[in-house]
Amino acid sequence: MEKAMIHSRLRRLISWTPRALVALLVTPGVALAEWGLNFPRPVSPIAQEQYDLHMLIMWIVTVIFIIVFGIMFYSIINHRKSKGVKAAQFSHSTKAEVIWTVIPALILLGMAIPSTKALIMMEDTTESNMTIKVSGFQWGWHYEYLDHGIEFYSKLSTPRAQIKGEEPKGEHYLLEVDNNMALPVGQKVRFLITSHDVIHAWWVPQLGGKKDGFPGFINEFWIQPTEVGTYRGQCSELCGKDHGFMPIVVDTMEQVDFDAWVAKQKSAAPS
Structure with missing residues (x-):
């Protein structure tokens, strides 16, 4: 049975x-x-x-x-x-x-x-149109546009009340920052990545870029956006207690809009 x-x-x-x-x-x-x-x-x-x-x-x-x-x-x-059915008997x-x-x-x-x-x-990072240096730190990112003379920090902007559960979580909970990166569509961008303290990893899945940043070393990779949009990622290397609070937000835009963004960043920079 x-x-x-x-x-x-x-x-x-x-x-x-x-x-x-x-x-x-x-x-x-x-x-x-x-x-x-x-x-x-x-x-x-x-x-x-x-x-x-x-x-x-x-x-x-x-x-x-x-x-x-x-x-x-x-x-x-x-x-x-x-x-x-009887099992066959052989050894080799x-x-x-x-x-x-x-x-x-x-x-x-x-x-x-x-x-x-x-x-x-x-x-293959050859024939790049521009270079950006990315430095990870606990708990955020520092970006330097080496060909444009601008730099800024980018850190988590999700309200602490959402993290503590005191108010509803937003649409981009833990995936929003105070200063977004900007990249021009169609341009090959070379990234140099390092770290100020421990190992971090810069990763935006839709853009395909992912590379570890080591203190005292420089790694490189490249990205060439093909569509205008906003793309989000995170640090993908366990780097301490606030590892989950290191988001990345990249705005990709047409060249004319990128040039306007660069001009705005330069005018807002302290003299």
Whole structure:
């Protein structure tokens, strides 16, 4: 009786698995975005490259998962002892060992090629149009636009009352700052990142930029925004008790608006 119940449940599970996969695949992209199951929509060449690489490897892993578990469930159902199947008796198979060595090696090689291409692209900061130095500190960021002669600090602006739960949380709770960064659309921006105290990491997912800042060292990366908008990120390296209070907000804008922003920053700077 118990065996019959187990077999019945197993058949139901197997019959529902393909339906669940189909439902997931046909679910609208907007719904998936609301669930937060995937990367945010990329708005830079690096972020697009990261997204494409992620999706490529995800589909490869999905196919492997379906094949491996399909064979496993098929074997469990059709080669069980209750059906009178007897296990094969052997201790070695050169053919099997070659197959399970060569196929994974080819799969890994196939994934390594686009991964290497993406890594090389991410590290290429040549032919940049401007350079910004980013310095992390507990608990905020200092930005220096080296080609424009402006600098400012950027810190969390979420009211303390929201953090303490004394008033409702705002739309951008813990993801709002007193001074937003500004970047021109279509321009390749080189970032130099360091830290004044401990290790920090500057990260804005939609822009694809993420790099650790170490005290006494300079790391570099680049970003080239492709769309006008406001994009938010956070420090992604545990850096102390207020690590969660180090947001990043970047406004991307057309060149003419960026030039006006630069002029405004210079006029507001103390003489």
